[in-house]
Amino acid sequence: MNQPDETEINERRDFLKTGVLGALAACGSAVCSCKSDSRQIQIEPGKKIKLLSPDGELVEVDESELRHIHKTVGVSTSEARQGIPGKKFVMVIDLAKCKNARKCVTACQKMHHLPEEKEWLSVKLMQDNEQGSPYWFPKTCFHCDDPPCVKVCPVDATFKRSDGLVLIDNERCIGCKFCMAACPYSTRVFNWDEPKVSDKLACIPYSPETSVPSKVGTVEKCDFCPDMVREGKLPDCVTACPNGVFYFGDEVEDVVTNGDETIRFSQIIAERAGYRYAEDLGTKPRVYYLPPRDRIFPVERGLEDKPEELKERFKGILDAGADEK
Amino acid sequence: MNLNQKQTEALKKFAPQIESYSRKAMMWVYILLVPMALAGYALYVQITKGHVVTGMRDNVVWGLYIANFIFFIGISYAGAVISGFLHLLNVEWRKPIIRIAELITVIATLIGPVYILLCIGRLDRLHHLVAYARLQSPITWDVLAISTYLFGGILFLYLASIKDFAIYRDATDLNIPGWRRRLYSALALNYQDHPEQKKAVAVSMNLLSIMIIPLAIIVHSVLSWIFGMTLRPGWHSTIFGPYFVLAAIYSGTGVLIAAMWIFRKVYDLKDYLQDKHFISLGIIMMALGGAYGYFTFSEYLTDWYSSEKWNGEVLTKLFDLNQYGWLFLFANVAGILVPIIIVAIPKFRKPDLITIAAVFMVIAMWVKRYLIVVPTLETPLLPMQDTRIEYTHYTATWVEWALTFGGIATFFLLFTLASKFMTVVSISEFETEPGKDE
Numbered sequence: 079m080n081q082p083d084e085t086e087i088n089e090r091r092d093f094l095k096t097g098v099l100g101a102l103a104a105c106g107s108a109v110c111s112c113k114s115d116s117r118q119i120q121i122e123p124g125k126k127i128k129l130l131s132p133d134g135e136l137v138e139v140d141e142s143e144l145r146h147i148h149k150t151v152g153v154s155t156s157e158a159r160q161g162i163p164g165k166k167f168v169m170v171i172d173l174a175k176c177k178n179a180r181k182c183v184t185a186c187q188k189m190h191h192l193p194e195e196k197e198w199l200s201v202k203l204m205q206d207n208e209q210g211s212p213y214w215f216p217k218t219c220f221h222c223d224d225p226p227c228v229k230v231c232p233v234d235a236t237f238k239r240s241d242g243l244v245l246i247d248n249e250r251c252i253g254c255k256f257c258m259a260a261c262p263y264s265t266r267v268f269n270w271d272e273p274k275v276s277d278k279l280a281c282i283p284y285s286p287e288t289s290v291p292s293k294v295g296t297v298e299k300c301d302f303c304p305d306m307v308r309e310g311k312l313p314d315c316v317t318a319c320p321n322g323v324f325y326f327g328d329e330v331e332d333v334v335t336n337g338d339e340t341i342r343f344s345q346i347i348a349e350r351a352g353y354r355y356a357e358d359l360g361t362k363p364r365v366y367y368l369p370p371r372d373r374i375f376p377v378e379r380g381l382e383d384k385p386e387e388l389k390e391r392f393k394g395i396l397d398a399g400a401d402e403k
Numbered sequence: 404m405n406l407n408q409k410q411t412e413a414l415k416k417f418a419p420q421i422e423s424y425s426r427k428a429m430m431w432v433y434i435l436l437v438p439m440a441l442a443g444y445a446l447y448v449q450i451t452k453g454h455v456v457t458g459m460r461d462n463v464v465w466g467l468y469i470a471n472f473i474f475f476i477g478i479s480y481a482g483a484v485i486s487g488f489l490h491l492l493n494v495e496w497r498k499p500i501i502r503i504a505e506l507i508t509v510i511a512t513l514i515g516p517v518y519i520l521l522c523i524g525r526l527d528r529l530h531h532l533v534a535y536a537r538l539q540s541p542i543t544w545d546v547l548a549i550s551t552y553l554f555g556g557i558l559f560l561y562l563a564s565i566k567d568f569a570i571y572r573d574a575t576d577l578n579i580p581g582w583r584r585r586l587y588s589a590l591a592l593n594y595q596d597h598p599e600q601k602k603a604v605a606v607s608m609n610l611l612s613i614m615i616i617p618l619a620i621i622v623h624s625v626l627s628w629i630f631g632m633t634l635r636p637g638w639h640s641t642i643f644g645p646y647f648v649l650a651a652i653y654s655g656t657g658v659l660i661a662a663m664w665i666f667r668k669v670y671d672l673k674d675y676l677q678d679k680h681f682i683s684l685g686i687i688m689m690a691l692g693g694a695y696g697y698f699t700f701s702e703y704l705t706d707w708y709s710s711e712k713w714n715g716e717v718l719t720k721l722f723d724l725n726q727y728g729w730l731f732l733f734a735n736v737a738g739i740l741v742p743i744i745i746v747a748i749p750k751f752r753k754p755d756l757i758t759i760a761a762v763f764m765v766i767a768m769w770v771k772r773y774l775i776v777v778p779t780l781e782t783p784l785l786p787m788q789d790t791r792i793e794y795t796h797y798t799a800t801w802v803e804w805a806l807t808f809g810g811i812a813t814f815f816l817l818f819t820l821a822s823k824f825m826t827v828v829s830i831s832e833f834e835t836e837p838g839k840d841e
Contacts, residue, residue: 195791202788217785226634232542233528233535252531253454253524255464256542262634264462264783268524271455294453295524356784359634391788 152285152305155247159286161239166329166364167302168242168343169218170352172336173370175321176201176214178380180388185318186300191279191290196267198300199315203380203392212377212395213370216323218315219244219265219300220355220363227257227266236297242329242364243302245286251296258297262359266299302326312337321374329364404566404573404596409833413675414574417826420670421571422578424823435816442809445802446521454524456802462787463780463797467807468518470772473647475515475810476549476626477768480655481662482508483556483619485687490612496683498832499675502825503662505560507655510817512553514810519545521806541632544625552615552622559611561590565604566831569594623648630775636713637706637779646698653691654768657742660684660761662818664754666827675828681754688761689746696739713784720778727778730770738767 126138152158178201186192186199204215221244228238235250236257258266273292280291287304303313307326311317316324317337327334327343334343346352352366378396381389406414424432449456459466482505489497520526536543568591571577572584594600627647630638640646660681667676703721706714721731745751745760777797787795799807 200788202786204786230540230542230632232537232540232546233531234537235531235535250528250531250535251525252528254522254542255524256540256629258461258464259635259780260633262784264785264787267461268454268464270460271453297524361634387790390790395786 151283152287153308155249155284155286158245158247158304159237159239161241161243162304162308163240164330165241167221167307168327168329168334169221169302169365170325170327170334170343170346170368171216171218171365172323172325172350172368173213173215174368174373175375176216176323176370176380177321177375178203178214178384179320180384181318181320182216182315182324185314189303189314191275191292193274198265198267198298201380203377203395205395213373214377214380215367216315217263217265217355218365219302220263220361220365221302223362223364224360226260226262226361230256230260232256241304243304245301245304246289246296246298247286248289248293248296248298249284251293253295253297255297262356262361266297268297269294404569404594406570406574406830407833410570410830413826413828413830413833414570414577416672416674417670417828417830418574418577421823421826428819428823432816432819435812435819438805438808438812439816441805442812445805445809449521449802449806450526456800458793458797458799458803459522460791460794460797462783462789462794463777465522465776465780466797467773467799467803468521469776470769471807471810472515472518472522473626473772473775474654474769475511475518475814476622477647477651477654477772478658478765479508479511479515479552479556480619480623480651481511481659482506482559483552483615483655484652485656485659485684487559487612487615487619490608491616496680499677499828500659500663500680500684501563501832502829503666503827504659505556505563506818506821506827507658507662508556509553509560510814510821511658512549512556513817514814516549516553518806518810541625541628545622545629548618548622548625552618555611555615555618559608559615562604562608562611563829564825565591565594566596567825567829569596570830571825619651620648623651630779635779636711636782636784637717637775640702640706642698642702646702649691649695649698650768650771653688653695654765656684656688656691657761657765657768660688660758661765664758666822667754670822670827672828678754681757682752685746685752685757685760688757688764689743692739692742692746692764696735696743699735699739713782717778717782720782721774727774731774734767734771734774736767737763738771741767 129137129139180201183197183199183201187194187196190198192198199216199218202215202217203212205212221242223238223242225236225238225244228236228244231237232254233250233252235248235252236244236246238244253268255268258264258268269292272294275291282288282290284291284293285305287301287308289298289301292298303311306313312326312335313324316326316335319336322336322338325334325336325339325341325346327340329343332343334341334346346368347366350368350371352368354363354366381392381396457466457468481503482501486497486501486504486508490501520529523529532543532546536546538544568587571579572587572591577584594604624644624647627643631640631643633639663676663680663684666672703718707718720726722728724732742760742764745756781796789795
């Protein structure tokens, strides 16, 4: 066997870092045999990158394609049920900074290979009372500590982990949708028909930590990107947000970060009067909101340059607000 | 088996019905096969294309199917409670109606759970319900309760029929093919009317009728808890258990009255299913209607008076004539007022009118189940803010309607087949005190 030269080794290291090795191992080699009759996702060509395949072959891969399969092959289902030891993940969402840029939504969709109409993360326009002014409200799964969805699941397909995450095993799920009826926050989505999954994706071994690929007749939802977290990275919505709205972190370490700024979790909740949505339901969400005080953007900015279809969603609320003024 | 005079008469009367299918009966069966075939096609479409062919979407995750499920399990109470309860109290006039009541129980309990299966996205993983069963889930409670209940219902019907099977076996003048006689013979378990055999049947019947009542209460309670255990407005109510149980007995009584009327008409059974049966059941229906009305009033008054935001939103939809107002009005007028008024006024207390009231009530009860399921799901806590109309508002598709009518047709078909296999009035029940029914 030829001794690999210096650059190749470096490339290989980079490759490991980007974490696509597993994906290629599953899909790049001849082992891959799974087929999907769904349409192929189109990728714009970009820079070619040389990578070493598990068979020891040097292959050229398009950069855009690399980003596409951004997740590693997740941990096994039994491991995914355990959670990451010693952690208690928590999210803080600063409503004062959100202007409905929707980068979180699109990043989440891209990274989880979701179609445009499927939103695990959605941005709502909220108005707490008639006098209150509307504000943008990004809504992830709340990963409740007393999750109503987990309680009602008849087959243990959705479960609560030691690190606080609520995940779904879509190979276990029977699709009864009871969890969707039980979730008071309408977080969960159902695959009403065969999801459009590219051939490559269809080959990736499923893990509850990656939630990829989607399966028809099963439930899915925001998973807090545990595969990223396992690598010490932030969930995609956090890094995608241009305004640093999302802070993600660990309650045990008492620290959350939005990528730019790292703060004490307990301190920011205390100082900024952090609250949890519908606290009175007793579900104990792991997502905290900072009230939209001293907002950076006027709420109308959230509709700038947005397609008509999107503006239509919020019509009632903003119109009513405008009339009053 | 030796038959007394009354039994011989009854058997003679019923013989033509179980001996063969008249042309009319065959026509009726063919007519029923049409909606069933359509339902079969709808099922094929749903299985091949996924649940996208239904009107259900992410907010309204359940629809017609669940309403049908509650409805069918509800009407199954005809046998479980009416005949179980009347059996325990040893009410004499129950005897000609128990067979019909128990057939309703078994057939409805067979059809009801099919609608739950239609709601399940991955039927190929149905075994997970057993393999990974979690006792915390109300669905697991339902699986356990309904399967036990179905088994109990079948056993109850069977025990009550053993004597009849023995009678059919021994009735030499009954013109039936040999295989059917052998089948009756097998089903009769060598019943010869020995005193100890009599006692064994009587004791097991008593035991089962005691067991079937709590079982029936459990079934509809756990069914209601599928809704009651969630944090949803309009569902999260402490009276949902008893409310559902009562509604179930009530609608079961209505279906029993309607079934009696049909058999009385079609098989000309005026001497067996007499006016007094309609009046007695009518009075039971009225009493249940009063109780059901009280529960309904209590439930909605509490929600409306305290005016909690999310409950209020559901109520607004139910009261708004442009939304569910008319349906809600119909459900309460036809489902509560009509049966009470018809039975309460002696002038109206006639089999035909009681039956019309019962039919309206049964339809109203179906509408009520729909109104329990859909408006709540259309009222999530967070604003929906979705431009896809099917995601914010539920409209059943042809697939769901086809499967609904297919289920009703199956109910009629199984009932027709059963009435051709065994007499709709239990012959052996005339044994103890012959002539007392006159």
